[in-house]
Amino acid sequence: MTIKDNERQVIRELAKKVAELANQPIMEERRKLWYAHNDLKTDQPVINCSPEGAWREIVPPETLVCEDEMLREIEWTLRARIARAELIHDDVPAEMRWDCLKIIGNTGWTMEGKSARNAFTNEWVHIPMISEVNPSWRPGYQFDTTAAEFNPLIDDLDDIDQIYKLIPPKVIYDKEGSERKWEIHQELLGDILDCHWTGTTFIGFSWMETYTKVRGYENALYDLYDYPEEMHKLCGILEEGYLNLYQQLLDMGLLDLNNTCQYSGTGGFGYTNDLELPKPGEKLTFKNLWASAESQEFISVSPEMTKEYAIDYEKRLLEKFGLSSYGCCDNLENKLQDVTKIxxxxxxxxxxxxxxxxxxxxxxxxxxxxxxxxxxxxxxxxDEDFMRKYTTKLMTDGKGTPFEIILKDTHTIQGDPGRFRKWTDLCRECIGKVYG
Incomplete structure (x- = not known):
């Protein structure tokens, strides 16, 4: 691969800027705050602004210099890290660590030539320190606002044999491509940042999202009443397939530690001293890792049924790991008695x-x-007055917990990225008022 001189210069100058930011004293303070926070040793709030889809408005694709897709991704990620530190200014620290992600995929849940996309059922791209973003660095990328056609893999649970025809996912690993990618990342960044050749660090069980990709959302809700036994059989196959997928990754050496700056759960980062780490010469195990689960598609389902068809399965999966996170956008207020049994x-x-x-x-x-x-x-x-009252109430009502406030699901910022800085500044003001 030929790297143009101007592309090399841009990437290396951006990397030097990231390194400069990462070595600022305030970044070490933020790291210490995250460790104390995740280890339940402080009630000092942590602020995390996660632009997600709105990242494409903070670092527009047309501002990138590089033309090659891999180089554009590097450039975009560096610019996003700088923007987080300088524009957003939340409590997520800039880091010297640079992860060159191995090229890993999977076959997805399939049956008779049909596929439910990948095993995790979505197209998000996980990037350390930035959370989930659209791949707007790709040449010609267009944000798709149209609805996608969907047909469930299993359309008839009266035909019980369909359940047993479901094929669980298998890992796909592009070793040669990953090695070429690693060589390029090392050449460009190895003398500036702390480069790691990294496998999968995000371990998540989108339990009912997976089920609904196999059966369809409306069908899933009817299945609770019409096909309870069949639903349990299908959930059993999903549980075994999910666990096997991560076991494949583990056996292939494609899982990596997620106890520092890796995105964790549905918001937050992995910084912790409470995970047992492998001793020298020992292999990584599930017990060394964070994992997460959520079943927000069950927001309208009773606590009893949520426990029976979601939490009981998720509990078995999560407890194989060291630490776990639970939940997403669904209100867990009346389901905590079961969630906290994990x-x-x-x-x-x-x-x-x-x-x-x-x-x-x-x-x-x-x-x-x-x-x-x-x-x-x-x-x-x-509306600053409204936001001040709203945020102060959130913090007042949540005081007495290891409180983190995470602005996410921000798929656009209406062309005003500076609004994120207004939000973080306002959060700091409210912290001063509520916590002193």
Missing amino acids: SNLRRISVSPWADVRSMRDQMGMNYIFSCKPNPSYVTSGW
Whole structure:
């Protein structure tokens, strides 16, 4: 691969800027805060602004210099890290660590030539330190706002044999491509940043999202009443397939530690001293890792049925790992009695629609209180007086927990990226008022 001189220069200058930011004293303070926070040793709030889809407005594709897709991804990621530190200015530290991600995929859940996309059922791209973003660095990338056609893999549970025809996913690893990618990353960045050749660090079980990709959402809700036994059989196959997928990754050496700056759960990062790490010469195990699960598609399903068809399965999967996170956008207020039975649970998502005081009273200092404010209050406009009252109430009602406030699901910022800085500044103001 030929790298143009101007592309090399741009990437290396951006990398030097990231290194400069990472070595600032404030970044070490933020690292220490995250470790204390995730280890349940402080009630000092942590601020995490996760632009997600709106990243393409912060670092527009047309501002990139590089033309090759791999180089554009490197350039985009470096620019995004700088923007997070300088523009957004939340508590997520700039890091010297640079992960060159191995090229890993999977065959997805399939049956008779049909596929439910990949095993994780979505097209998000996980990037360390930036959370989930659209791949806007790709040449010619267009944000697709259209609805996608969907047909469930299993359309008739009266035909029980269909369940047993479901083929679980297998790992796909492009070793040669990954090695070429690693050589390029090392050449460009190896003398500036702390480069790692990294496998999968995000371990997630989107339990009912997977089920609905196999059966369809409306069918899934009817299955609870019409096909309870068949639904359990199908869930059993999904549980075994999910576990086997991660076992394949582990056996192939394609899982990596996620106890530092890796994105974790549905918000937050992995910084912790509470995970047991492999001793020299020992192989990585599931017990060395964070994992997460969520079944937000069951938001309208009773606590009893959520436990039976989701949490009981997720619990078995999560407890094979060292620490776990649970929840996403669904209100868990009336389901916490079952969620908190997950023995290694550390982080719980607090939905914008949850009663924050009720969640606080149930969780206390036992779990990270992952508070998700309503993103529409920031993405659709900016009413500072309203946001000050709203954020102060969130923090007041959540005080007495390891509180983190995470602005996510921000798929656009209406062309005003500076609004993210307004939000983080306002959060710091509210922290000063509520926590002193």
